[in-house]
Amino acid sequence: MDKGIMVSGKIRVFINGFGRIGRCAARIILEDECFELVGVNDLYSCEQMAYLLKYDSVYPRLEKSITLTEGCLMIDGHRVALFCEPDPQNMDLGPLDVDVVLQCSGIFLTQKSNLPLIKCGAKRVIVSAPPTDSMPTFIYGVNHSDYADEEIISNSSCSANAIVPLFKIIDRYFGIDTAMMSMYHSYTVYQNILDNKHYSKDIRRTRSATQNIIPLMSSAAEATGYFFPHLKGRLYAKSIRVPIPSTTLYELHMQVNKKTNVEELNQILKQEIKSSYADILDTTDAPGSSEDYVQSPYSAIVNLPFTTVVGDNLLKISAWQDNEYGYAKRLVEMAKHIA
Incomplete structure (x- = not known):
């Protein structure tokens, strides 16, 4: 042939x-x-x-x-x-x-x-995907410049590609102490369309993805923690699968070490994304829903009106991602970088 x-x-x-x-x-x-x-x-x-x-x-x-x-x-x-x-x-x-x-x-x-x-x-x-061994892991726009000619590398997960750049900004300016992440994630091919047997240890995966909101444990905390060793044991993530075929909404809750407010936080996000993460992250003020972010090339689009600060140092950032297309875009960019 x-x-x-x-x-x-x-x-x-x-x-x-x-x-x-x-x-x-x-x-x-x-x-x-x-x-x-x-x-x-x-x-x-x-x-x-x-x-x-x-x-x-x-x-x-x-x-x-x-x-x-x-x-x-x-x-x-x-x-x-x-x-x-x-x-x-x-x-x-x-x-x-x-x-x-x-x-x-x-x-x-x-x-x-x-x-x-x-x-x-x-x-x-x-x-x-995140590796199950000590494979070097890179996220384009975060640590791709550290690539040192390794033959086999990981591009981490779609969730880590969305979360890690945002965490990097927040940790730089405010210092993250602890964080919890909720991902309202579109269903995947590993779920059942109708209630049926499933190979997973999590019995909830037996339920229909098109008829249920299904909370599942997520590897996003571990994948994110790879890039923030000082947060080991201080991150938690859950993936809430919702009955749509594409896009994810991230709700990132972070306890930080420096006081701030919504105005300052949004200004820093806009400034850093424009100067350091152009073509990787974006922001929006639009009252959009999940369908508006299908085939978005960004790793995450921060929904600025939903930014919240409680008690000066408990932050919440919301962001959208096409978890298939946005992730594949970074994967291809990483291929261009290492070739």
Whole structure:
């Protein structure tokens, strides 16, 4: 099978795991002339891969010619190799000259489990989830400049990408003592559409995602704590799954060491976001709802009218995020940074 033709000067990306994040990343890559999508691997039919890339119930139809030929995906005449391989060590990536693998399977969460991709020919791997080992973890706009040529890294979670930049601002100006985070999160493919059995230890996942508000424990506290070691044991997070297909509303409550007020806090947020986090964070005064932030490219959009200060040092910040598209945008930017 013809695995593709090298185009000089472009970053050659292979996506392992063509689910919600993988396909969002593919859409972003296909609109960026710096990249070339050279291959995709997942364990479902090639026909469905092509169909779900073009048609999506959350995002607009992808206005590109997408066809299948000889086991490859043809996108506007460009050939993308397709694999259906559960074991990464069985994929020969050498002929594809892969610069970066976006590991979007949700399965391979350690350095060891991703090493086969390097051995099979890829130069770098970015895992689109928090790792379960000591894998170096980076968030674009927070610590990406600390990247030191590591072969396998994590891009952390969608929630950490939203929360950590905001925490970094607040900790710099006021010093965070403790924090609690609530995420009103759209349902995911790991939930049931109707009440049914579920592999999770949390029995609430057996309930219908489209009919219930379902509170679940979240790994966001641990993922956020990676970047703030002094807050170890002082962070708590809960994900409240709500019956919508996209976007998350974050409610961040922080006890800080310096007194402030709403006006000062919002001014600092606007100032820092404009000067240090342009194209990563944004602010809004608009009376928006979740649908207004679908396909937003930002990691978080701070809802300024909802900023609250109680008793001088208990802060609440609200922020919106398209937890799929906004996260995939940072994932692709990190790939550009390390390639």
